Amino acid sequence: MEKLALYGGPKTKITPFGSGKRYGQEELDQLREALEQNTLFYAHGKKTARFLNKFKKMYGSPCAVAASSGTAAIHTALAALDVGPGDEVITSAVTDMGSVIGILFQNAVPVFADID
Incomplete structure (x- = not known):
């Protein structure tokens, strides 16, 4: 294993950091x-x-179609797919409410899935 740059080893970052200006x-x-x-x-x-x-x-x-947020985009996509009451929509178990709200607005049922 090489020495850390702190102790005289090679630097891993040689390009300058950005200005931070956004x-x-x-x-x-x-x-x-x-x-x-x-x-x-x-x-x-x-x-x-x-x-x-x-x-x-x-x-x-x-x-x-333009949307004002990811939540609005999901809702719009579900409406375009004609997802309706009682339909099940699979979504991530590790998520933000924004990905579930569009499902609920369509009166559909979110089904949480994970790799396990």
Whole structure:
């Protein structure tokens, strides 16, 4: 086993750490453009429409739907699949409520599954 870098061994990280800055001027400009589009619901704005068109092209899909969260995306997907009252939907046993809420909103039954 090699020595730790602390004791004279080789360093495992030789590239510098990032600045910690999470966004720059380009992101601020994009955000400002989205906020100033005068659309009550951003899901119906120009930026969202452009994104959905690119997404459909990239994946060869005839349709795509924007969602405000993962929870909303799961709910939308279950509704599109016509999951309804009494249907069982398998989900992870180790999960967040967000993955279960969409199932419950469809009046379906979550079935928790794990590798064991």
